[in-house]
Amino acid sequence: MSPAAPxxxxxxxxxxxxxxxxxxxxxxxxxxxxxxxxxxxxxAPVRQYGPAAAARLMRDAGxxxxxxxxxxxxxxxDPGERAAALDDNRAALDEAAALGTDTLVLVSGGLPxxxxxxxxxxxxxxxxxxxxxxxxAERHVRLALEPLHPMYAxxxxxxxxLAQALDLAERFPADRVGVVVDTYHLWWxxxxxxxxxxxxxxxxxxxxxxxxxxxxxxxxxxPEGALLGRGQLGDGTVDLRWFRERVEAAGYRGPVEVEIxxxxxxxxxxxxxxxxxxxxxxxxVG
Amino acid sequence: MSPAAPxxxxxxxxxxxxxxxxxxxxxxxxxxxxxxxxxxxxxAPVRQYGPAAAARLMRDAGxxxxxxxxxxxxxxxDPGERAAALDDNRAALDEAAALGTDTLVLVSGGLPxxxxxxxxxxxxxxxxxxxxxxxxAERHVRLALEPLHPMYAxxxxxxxxLAQALDLAERFPADRVGVVVDTYHLWWxxxxxxxxxxxxxxxxxxxxxxxxxxxxxxxxxxPEGALLGRGQLGDGTVDLRWFRERVEAAGYRGPVEVEIxxxxxxxxxxxxxxxxxxxxxxxxVG
Numbered sequence: 347m348s349p350a351a352p353x354x355x356x357x358x359x360x361x362x363x364x365x366x367x368x369x370x371x372x373x374x375x376x377x378x379x380x381x382x383x384x385x386x387x388x389x390a391p392v393r394q395y396g397p398a399a400a401a402r403l404m405r406d407a408g409x410x411x412x413x414x415x416x417x418x419x420x421x422x423x424d425p426g427e428r429a430a431a432l433d434d435n436r437a438a439l440d441e442a443a444a445l446g447t448d449t450l451v452l453v454s455g456g457l458p459x460x461x462x463x464x465x466x467x468x469x470x471x472x473x474x475x476x477x478x479x480x481x482x483a484e485r486h487v488r489l490a491l492e493p494l495h496p497m498y499a500x501x502x503x504x505x506x507x508l509a510q511a512l513d514l515a516e517r518f519p520a521d522r523v524g525v526v527v528d529t530y531h532l533w534w535x536x537x538x539x540x541x542x543x544x545x546x547x548x549x550x551x552x553x554x555x556x557x558x559x560x561x562x563x564x565x566x567x568x569p570e571g572a573l574l575g576r577g578q579l580g581d582g583t584v585d586l587r588w589f590r591e592r593v594e595a596a597g598y599r600g601p602v603e604v605e606i607x608x609x610x611x612x613x614x615x616x617x618x619x620x621x622x623x624x625x626x627x628x629x630x631v632g
Numbered sequence: 633m634s635p636a637a638p639x640x641x642x643x644x645x646x647x648x649x650x651x652x653x654x655x656x657x658x659x660x661x662x663x664x665x666x667x668x669x670x671x672x673x674x675x676a677p678v679r680q681y682g683p684a685a686a687a688r689l690m691r692d693a694g695x696x697x698x699x700x701x702x703x704x705x706x707x708x709x710d711p712g713e714r715a716a717a718l719d720d721n722r723a724a725l726d727e728a729a730a731l732g733t734d735t736l737v738l739v740s741g742g743l744p745x746x747x748x749x750x751x752x753x754x755x756x757x758x759x760x761x762x763x764x765x766x767x768x769a770e771r772h773v774r775l776a777l778e779p780l781h782p783m784y785a786x787x788x789x790x791x792x793x794l795a796q797a798l799d800l801a802e803r804f805p806a807d808r809v810g811v812v813v814d815t816y817h818l819w820w821x822x823x824x825x826x827x828x829x830x831x832x833x834x835x836x837x838x839x840x841x842x843x844x845x846x847x848x849x850x851x852x853x854x855p856e857g858a859l860l861g862r863g864q865l866g867d868g869t870v871d872l873r874w875f876r877e878r879v880e881a882a883g884y885r886g887p888v889e890v891e892i893x894x895x896x897x898x899x900x901x902x903x904x905x906x907x908x909x910x911x912x913x914x915x916x917v918g
Binding site for chain 2: 457461462463464465468495496497499500501506507510533534535536564565566567568569570571572582583584585
């Protein structure tokens with residue numbers, strides 16, 4: 347265990363989709379009992395519970411909301427669909443502000459049906475960021491563009507690498523548009539270390555683009571649809587500690603959020619899953 | 633249809649895994665009847681039939697063998713496994729020479745069990761290329777390193793981008809080690825156009841690294857295991873014509889090989905599948 351381990355553990359945040367078997371009250375209670383001090387929340391359960399009530403619940407449990415997942419889906423060409431997507435993102439920003447988080451994670455969206463124009467779709471992402479950035483700034487929420495694994499480029503997210511995410515983010519001030527570094531999506535890329543350095547800027551939190559740091563491991567075989575097969579920390583091929591060291595070398599000292607989507611974790615007792623995550627976090631990240 | 637279409641059609645090659653329902657004699661006969669002049673072959677059916685007999689079969693049908701799939705799997709750490717892999721690649725080079733093809737496609741291999749060291753695995757690929765290059769040159773066969781989609785980085789191929797493949801290939805003379813440009817694996821990458829230009833070198837076939845150009849379309853959802861879900865030309869999100877124009881701008885005038893793995897194609901009549909491929913090729917590539 348490195349000497350930094352205790353303070354790192356204080357930065358551990360649990361993304362609620364990791365334990366989707368838990369209701370919001372169970373999540374608040376479970377995290378408090380486990381000594382975990384941050385949670386990443388998702389819009390659907392928050393809206394169902396009510397954003398203000400969810401905010402109170404987390405605050406009363408001593409929890410910080412480290413991010414809200416997710417806005418985005420910016421790539422529609424149809425003006426009506428596009429306007430609806432922007433409205434929905436403004437609602438997401440309102441919800442983020444109500445929860446007291448400064449980070450809205452954005453999944454950019456895939457190609458519209460029949461389209462093969464990745465470049466055009468990426469430009470529409472930039473246009474949407476330009477439209478939303480002032481609204482986000484008024485709410486003290488940063489837009490956090492997440493590059494997703496290239497296997498999602500067609501149907502989920504046309505932003506596939508950290509370099510692409512930074513190319514888009516750098517068109518805006520660093521405190522308005524940042525990026526998400528998620529090990530599951532980026533681990534295969536031999537340029538990711540250099541791009542994390544680029545994201546860190548000249549050092550100091552003010553200039554850094556790293557808005558969130560998320561952990562999951564890569565395990566195979568991929569399930570049908572490739573969506574719900576993320577691995578528990580330590581079960582796969584990702585050098586998680588290397589990533590943690592790289593984002594810290596780039597000046598990042600924010601939350602370290604565990605976000606794993608896997609039916610095998612959802613089928614287990616949530617408290618047992620969280621206890622395992624804390625152990626694995628200390629073993630493979632700290 | 634562009635004026636170049638007739639000569640492009642002469643360059644069409646059918647990778648035999650696209651119509652794996654066909655035996656080698658059916659493949660030779662089916663291609664000859666359809667006016668297709670090239671075939672990409674796979675080692676297992678060729679060894680079963682006998683390399684010399686397969687070579688004669690293709691020659692008698694007027695077919696050129698445009699590539700042999702595949703060597704590679706270079707990433708083992710264990711010395712015995714490593715020696716076995718190199719021996720197997722020498723056998724593949726002998727088979728390629730017997731078939732009269734100048735191209736052995738290489739799938740580099742994934743991470744050894746328990747390893748998280750992508751960089752080390754990529755170095756072992758370079759070491760294997762160094763060991764095999766003289767043997768390949770004696771047989772007038774070029775080693776064609778194929779970058780596979782990043783979703784295969786853990787279990788199949790640690791070389792995930794054209795840039796990585798070129799970084800490795802450029803350690804060797806261009807006539808000994810080239811790269812494969814496969815649209816299925818590379819379509820999502822916004823740097824691929826520039827990297828195809830890099831692969832073309834200073835112009836002229838002598839300096840070009842492009843050893844093979846393969847086509848398949850990207851369709852979703854991905855099947856379990858992500859291996860057998862390639863799309864028929866035109867069914868997906870890849871701008872195939874853009875790729876063809878880029879490799880031609882880089883000086884490539886070699887075979888254009890269609891390599892689609894999909895159970896839906898294998899369940900159909902092979903001649904019907906091939907006729908559809910020829911139509912789609914003219915519509916989406918020519």
